[in-house]
Amino acid sequence: MNPLVETLLLNNEAATLFHSNQCLSRAADAYQKSLCNVQSLLRGHHHTALMDPPLHSTLVSPERCSHYSFPNASSMTPSPARDNFYLFQRALYLNAPSAADVSSPSSPQAICQALPILGSVVLFNSAILYHKNAVLTGESFSLDKAQQLYKASLQFATSQGATNPTDWLITIAASNNLAQIAYEKGLIDEVNERLDDLSFLMSRGGSLERLQGIFTVAEIEGFLSNAAMTGGFKSSPAA
Numbered sequence: 001m002n003p004l005v006e007t008l009l010l011n012n013e014a015a016t017l018f019h020s021n022q023c024l025s026r027a028a029d030a031y032q033k034s035l036c037n038v039q040s041l042l043r044g045h046h047h048t049a050l051m052d053p054p055l056h057s058t059l060v061s062p063e064r065c066s067h068y069s070f071p072n073a074s075s076m077t078p079s080p081a082r083d084n085f086y087l088f089q090r091a092l093y094l095n096a097p098s099a100a101d102v103s104s105p106s107s108p109q110a111i112c113q114a115l116p117i118l119g120s121v122v123l124f125n126s127a128i129l130y131h132k133n134a135v136l137t138g139e140s141f142s143l144d145k146a147q148q149l150y151k152a153s154l155q156f157a158t159s160q161g162a163t164n165p166t167d168w169l170i171t172i173a174a175s176n177n178l179a180q181i182a183y184e185k186g187l188i189d190e191v192n193e194r195l196d197d198l199s200f201l202m203s204r205g206g207s208l209e210r211l212q213g214i215f216t217v218a219e220i221e222g223f224l225s226n227a228a229m230t231g232g233f234k235s236s237p238a239a
Contacts, residue, residue, distance in 0.1 A: 007034050008118065011031070014129075015125060017030065018128070018129055028126075034122040038115065038119045086176070088223075090173075092124060120156035120170050124170045127150040127177070131180075147178065153170055178190075195226060
């Protein structure tokens with residue numbers, strides 16, 4: 001199968017598993033395969049500026065995965081993080097390929113054009129999964145992994161100027177969720193810095209109608225609620 005299409009299908013499979021309250025371990029496995037495919041495609045098409053170090057550092061070794069268990073997701077429900085800090089929790093889908101795309105190879109130019117957005121989505125979705133696991137279990141490895149993945153997804157999303165809606169969504173949502181992680185870790189300066197970025201990004205996003213083309217009303221309200229707290233944090237759970 002075309003490796004670009006395979007990565008897209010793996011991402012969408014994992015997103016479905018994430019949203020359907022099925023085992024998080026299966027979603028994690030699909031995302032891991034997607035990340036490995038992205039890394040291979042980056043190396044094959046000389047996207048070295050994106051490949052190292054962020055993507056390499058986000059890959060969990062197979063040995064680590066085999067000893068790392070995710071809980072059954074039956075208890076997963078969309079909810080804000082603790083202390084009313086809104087957390088974006090929607091995994092993203094990529095457009096389904098046509099039948100012809102599945103069997104035919106992609107041109108080098110098509111691969112180079114697709115990799116930044118493909119990489120940013122896969123990294124972001126992986127971050128959402130690990131972050132959700134951290135919220136459910138309090139496991140520090142998951143929180144650290146989510147932080148690494150969000151930062152890598154931001155690098156991918158901004159590598160082309162964040163001009164398309166998907167990159168814009170990831171830039172805003174990752175900044176929001178990184179602020180929540182910093183809050184959990186007691187990094188108050190970073191919390192306020194991330195929320196300041198979020199406030200700027202939301203104002204730069206333009207009209208409410210434009211934002212509603214990317215986010216739900218509830219998501220926009222959550223971001224605005226967090227952004228309104230910029231500069232207001234003095235203590236946090238880890239402090």
